[in-house]
Structures are given as C-alpha cells and as structure tokens.
Amino acid sequence: MSKDDSDERGFLAEQPLPLLGKAPAARPHYLGHRDRLRERFSVAGHAALPDYELLELLLFRLIPRSDTKPVAKALLARFGTLAEVLGADEALLREVKGVGPAVALDLKIIAAAAQRMLRSDLTTRETLSSWTQVLDYCRAAMAFEAREQFRILFLDKKNALIADEVQQTGTVDHTPVYPREVVKRALELSATAIILVHNHPSGDPTPSRADIEMTKEIVEAAKRLGISVHDHIIIGKKGHASMKGLLLI
Known part of the structure; x- marks a missing residue:
C-alpha cells in the first residue's frame, strides 16, 4: 500500500510483526489514559467530563494510534468550545496540528449526525410545544x-x-x-x-x-x-x- 492510500487516522496502517528474540514493544502510555477516560464516561456520564476530554473520546476512534489529548486541546484553543469545533469549517479544522483531511471530515460527519438527531425531534412533535428543541436545532445548525x-x-x-x-x-x-x-x-x-x-x-x-x-x-x-x-x-x-x-x- 502506498502512502497515498493511508491517512492520519492510521486505520489501514500495517502493524510490523515482532522480530524473533525481541521483546514486545511497550504498551503506548496513552492507552491506559484512554481506558481510564472511557471508564469515567461509562460510570459518571458526559457531565463529568470537560469539553476537551469528551472531544478526546471522539478522537480515540478517529485517531486510534496516537495521543489525542494535544489535538483536543489544540482544537479547543483554536475554536473555543466543543460546539464550535464541530461547527467549524472543514478547511479551518485542517489547519490545526494533528487534524488532517480524514479527521476533519469525520468531525463534520459527527456534527451532521448531531444536527439530524435534533431535527428528528422536531418532526415527531408539535413544534411550538418543543421550543427548546427548535432553538437547540437552530443553534447547532x-x-x-x-x-x-x-x-x-x-x-x-x-x-x-x-x-x-x-x-x-x-x-x-x-x-x-x-x-x-x-x-x-x-x-x-x-x-x-x-x-x-x-x-x-x-x-x-x-x-x-x-x-x-x-x-x-x-x-x-x-x-x-x-x-x-x-x-x-x-x-x-x-x-x-x-x-x-x-x-x-
């Protein structure tokens, strides 16, 4: 596979086999952090996590073979809030170190899914009785x-x-x-x-x-x-x- 076929997420990257007689590579430090953060989310829910940690959880899936904390913090430093990160233009997302075309596109897909979810709430109920949902949807969009x-x-x-x-x-x-x-x-x-x-x-x-x-x-x-x-x-x-x-x- 050529370099042009891969992306910054590393989903398709081949993992080298360990050489005979060589000790296995040490487990990357960020994997333990990921486990602990997933456990906190599972036990306490999203309210227990600040924006940068919730963004980290999203980036775990998008960038599986790298420490995502610096990327999450860089995105929030650039755009301000998690909502602003997901609402940012794709080209601007790619300007942040660690965010290539694939991750930028994936973040926009997540944003689109969130908007679609909010919109679906409006189609199943009387709009004027769900004014908060109307405002939430319009703000997200x-x-x-x-x-x-x-x-x-x-x-x-x-x-x-x-x-x-x-x-x-x-x-x-x-x-x-x-x-x-x-x-x-x-x-x-x-x-x-x-x-x-x-x-x-x-x-x-x-x-x-x-x-x-x-x-x-x-x-x-x-x-x-x-x-x-x-x-x-x-x-x-x-x-x-x-x-x-x-x-x-």
Whole structure:
C-alpha cells in the first residue's frame, strides 16, 4: 500500500510483526489514559467530563494510534468550545496540528449526525410545544457558520414541521431575502405557518433595522395569504434573539 492510500487516522496502517528474540514493544502510555477516560464516561456520564476530554473520546476512534489529548486541546484553543469545533469549517479544522483531511471530515460527519438527531425531534412533535428543541436545532445548525444563512421552518396546521430549508446564503453580514419567494415556497409546501431563522456570524444576535423591516414585509405578505409567521429567530454564538419575544412582530 502506498502512502497515498493511508491517512492520519492510521486505520489501514500495517502493524510490523515482532522480530524473533525481541521483546514486545511497550504498551503506548496513552492507552491506559484512554481506558481510564472511557471508564469515567461509562460510570459518571458526559457531565463529568470537560469539553476537551469528551472531544478526546471522539478522537480515540478517529485517531486510534496516537495521543489525542494535544489535538483536543489544540482544537479547543483554536475554536473555543466543543460546539464550535464541530461547527467549524472543514478547511479551518485542517489547519490545526494533528487534524488532517480524514479527521476533519469525520468531525463534520459527527456534527451532521448531531444536527439530524435534533431535527428528528422536531418532526415527531408539535413544534411550538418543543421550543427548546427548535432553538437547540437552530443553534447547532447555524450558530457557527461563517456566512449568514436565512432558514425557514415550514409548519402545517398542527404546527408540525413539514420542511426545513436554507433559502439564502449571503456574506459575513448580509443575506438577501425576498418576501415574495418566502411566501411562494410556503404555498408550494401547503404550509399554514412559518418560523424564520437566520444567523449573525459576528456572534451578537441583536436584530438590525434591516432585519426588522424585512421581517415586517414577510409578515404582511404572508398574512394576506393566510400564512402565520410565528417568529423570527436570530442565532449567534452568544445566544439568540426572538423578534416575537422582543415585541417586534
């Protein structure tokens, strides 16, 4: 197998056979640490572990033949929190020492699985009665995006989720939104209500004047066709803002 066929995870790396008459190699020091950390997680659960140790547990599977503590700490030093690590762009993850293309991709797969799990909670229950799950899902999906996204949750007459779509992706501080297109898509999906969501990459979820004006335009356009706008949520790294909660709609 050529070097091009392997990756930094070492899953496919061949292990040399011990030479006759030679003592077996010493067990790597990090294996005992892995055993102890798995035991702590098994006994006490994730709440007993700080972010870097939970990230280490993930990296055990992704990088099986190396000490993952330095990698976990380097990722958190670069991005801040476990959520921000999983939300980071794949190219930025690869800039961290010890994280190659394969591990960066695997981390994004884990992030996608977490988002899918949160989204599945919304499809099995009435959305407005599970508002915490709505916020958790939107935060996981959008809080750490480098560019603004405008997302719409389309609901039926029982406020169950019909579809979740990113309608527009813009720049670091602006996303073009067209009220006519929002209402048109709601009609196509036979939605009777919608929840608008967009992120602020700056981290501050405070709605801008443009956000408020755009929201009012959508509310008016939707109202004429019998479609309710339940809320417009702005997601940031520092939290979220609800325009309904702020009495802006």
